[in-house]
Amino acid sequence: MPVYTCTTTRSALTASTKAALAAELASIHSRVNHVPSEYVNVVFYALPEEDVYTGGRPAAPLIVDGWTRTGHPDEQVDQLVREIADAATRVTGVPAERVLVIIGNSPARFAIEAGRVLPEPGHEDAWVRDGTG
Template sequence: MPVYTCTTARSALDAPTKAALATELASIHSRINHVPSTYVNVVFHSLPEEDLYTDGRPAAPLIVNGWTRTGHPEAQTDQLVREIADAATRVTGIPAERVLVIIGNSPARFAVEGGRVLPDPGQEEAWLRGDTG
């Protein structure tokens, strides 16, 4: 259901660190938004160092851009963004000042997974049983 895209410089994260971060993101999202972690997608974009800038200068940030379904309580989204930022720093060693986490959302009906339109938040159990579109 959710998608997290992590963008870094090529040299910033090795394969074990990416795996650890993906596991952590799945765990956090699953716990806070009450969906199985098997539905949490994490994608890494590793760019050449000369392709990442902050303030017009080469930089090495970690940008985590997430998408979730509209309708989760505001407190959950606040907790989600904070825990992801903390985990990103803890797992990768990238300083908090270099970590940017953005959570965007749109209605569940704007996404299809496994051939079915995603359920609204709170309707996941019925969706997982196949009781809804």
């Protein structure tokens, strides 16, 4: 259901750090938004150092761009973005000043997974259990 895209430079994260961050993002999202962690997708883009800039200068930020379904309470989204930012710093060692977390959303009906339109927030259990979407 949710997708998190983590972008940084090639040399910024090791394979084991990526695995640890992916596990942490899945855990946080699952707990905060009540979605089974096996539905949380995490993708890493590791770009050449000469392709990443902040303020017009070469940099190595960690950008975590997430997508969720519209309809989660604001408090949940606030908690999600804070916990993800904290985890990104804790797991990767990238300083908080270089971590950017963005959570965007759109209606559940704008996405299909496993051949089914995603459920509205709060209807995940039925969607997972019986596959009726």
